[in-house]
Amino acid sequence: MADQIVSQFGRLGYDVDRDEVIKRLKLLVLEFKVPEGEAVRTVRNWVIKEYEIPREKVISESPLVKIEEIKKPGEWVSLKAKVVQLWDSSSPSVSQVGLVGDETGIIKFVIWAKSGKGEVEEGKSYLFKNVVTDSFQGRMQINIGRTSEIVEIDEEVPSPREIEIVGALVSIQQNSGLIQRCGSCHRVMTKGICPIHGKVRGYDDLRVKGVLDDGDNFYEIILNEDNIRDLTGIDLNKAKRIASERLDRNAVLSELKKLLLGRYYKVVGVRGGRYLLVRKVDRIGGVEGSEVDRLLEVLA
């Protein structure tokens, strides 16, 4: 434990008194029965104060990793990644949430409102410095907090490999159809209320949040207005017309369910945890006779 601390600061160019570190650790662990992790943290903080080490120096200590290497929660890391998708934040304590990717994969990120960090943009690459890994509902994510840093970088981080999934749309979730988004933050509003800005003027949008299932796995997908128009012929204007004719915004959702549910689609996109980020979606129109023959041969 002590050597870990001494070498950590040694690499930063500080010659820390090893005996003093051992003495303090012993006191905390043996005398006060403090857990090891807490003791190390306390001694580390003492060293930083004692030797007047600037905070930035300590922060730059967290190692640069690739997304596929992030497997354990509670580790401090830095990574270069591209913002692949921004989601609607459902909580006022979260400033931004979405997915970032590099060539090895995709991971969810959360920028806490308390961190006071600037907003990131979809499609841009950043160096995320000193972020902490976390696990939420069994999947890994990174949290950007007060001591983290987000630096936009010029180099373009490569995108992860695209995959193609053929599956049936087995479920369409409730917050789909003709929805309203907040005029200032684009978050989805419920009953005219934005989770951040309260009662504000919103604008209409069309989307489907659904589950594509291939019999072995399922993927949550989000279809945007373009995807929906290509598949059903319903665009935003037509959706508004349906809603006003039937005096019910939910009529759009029922209509989309009728047209989309239970059919097969081929989706091309990037896999991020259980999500599939859709770039292209096509309806599957039956099966080739040659494919059927191939299976019949297997059986013969």
Place this chain on the structure above:
Amino acid sequence: MNFRKREVARRVFAYELNRSTYRFPKEDEKSPTYVLTPLGMRVNRVYFVGALLDKDEIKPDSGIWRIRVSDPTSAVYGYVSRFQPDALESLMEIDVPELVAVVGKVRNFEVGARIFVSLRPEYVSPVESDVRDYWVYETARQTIDRIRAMEKKEDDDCKLAWQIYNPNLNEYRQMVKQALLSLKEGFVVEGEEGEEIEFEEEFEFEEEEWDLSDILKD
């Protein structure tokens, strides 16, 4: 937080599904129900495409509807009630016969000494024939994979399936073949050469005699 992963919707022909009489013991009150198919697959939810042949309210004003949906191998029964509002709503708009896609949970229940398998649909949606064609193809492919796994006898669920059902794999190969042949143009069921699989006898029963609450609710 106790987070449970969504269950994948499996692809199973009615012939295999109707024989899936073994139910795994529940780990706790809230854990999902799984049945084991004769080809060693653990199933909770299925995605099924076939012809909706009947829809009947089991008793006047009971609000419980029995449906019968058939793929090229057999028919499977399902029960829809007010506990499945989406399925009930769409079912009311459908006239039989109609090609439908059903996503639902598999339930089995005992009547006397017999165990029946049924579906509890989450939705029933009219679909086009190309959806049925792809479903038959895809289900055939995945069934062939299961037959192969049964040949290898490595997987624990396969071993259990051998122990419980001791299936005749040729019977299942024949079933898949018949399903695939139904996709070929000009296919006629009668007069086909080769062995025809024997379909099980139709079973008839009166639902009033037993309690359906178990298969309708969670």
